[in-house]
Amino acid sequence: MTTETSFPAPRPETHSGKAGLSATVESHLRAYFDAHEQGLPSSGLYSRVLQEVERPLLSLTLSQCRGNQLRAAEILGLNRNTLRKKIRELGLNAGRSRRRGKRAT
Numbered sequence: 861m862t863t864e865t866s867f868p869a870p871r872p873e874t875h876s877g878k879a880g881l882s883a884t885v886e887s888h889l890r891a892y893f894d895a896h897e898q899g900l901p902s903s904g905l906y907s908r909v910l911q912e913v914e915r916p917l918l919s920l921t922l923s924q925c926r927g928n929q930l931r932a933a934e935i936l937g938l939n940r941n942t943l944r945k946k947i948r949e950l951g952l953n954a955g956r957s958r959r960r961g962k963r964a965t
Contacts, residue, residue, distance in 0.1 A: 885913075915950050918943070927955050 889909070892901065918936070925931040933943040947954045 914946070915952070918946055918950065919952055922947075922952065922954050929954060 918932075921932045921935055922929070925935065929943055929947075930940055933940040936943065938946075944954075946952075
């Protein structure tokens with residue numbers, strides 16, 4: 861049994877022809893299924909997809925919030941403690957970042 865951890869690059873076309881997160885995910889999933897030619901992916905696809913999406917979602921949201929976990933949790937619609945648990949589980953760096961242009965003196 862092989863472990864599948866990454867999805868192939870999406871094809872440019874989408875089912876609906878609309879740009880957006882749902883269309884992008886659909887395109888990636890279509891390419892993923894197509895990569896298996898006649899077969900189907902191994903069991904556990906749902907969990908693998910969630911893992912692939914959760915890490916960049918949390919990481920980018922925290923980055924955009926400059927590490928402010930309360931603000932990131934609000935944007936994500938999560939309880940702050942739930943976000944902190946996920947940060948630990950995923951081993952993400954959640955420290956506050958300094959604003960650009962500001963230096964400690």
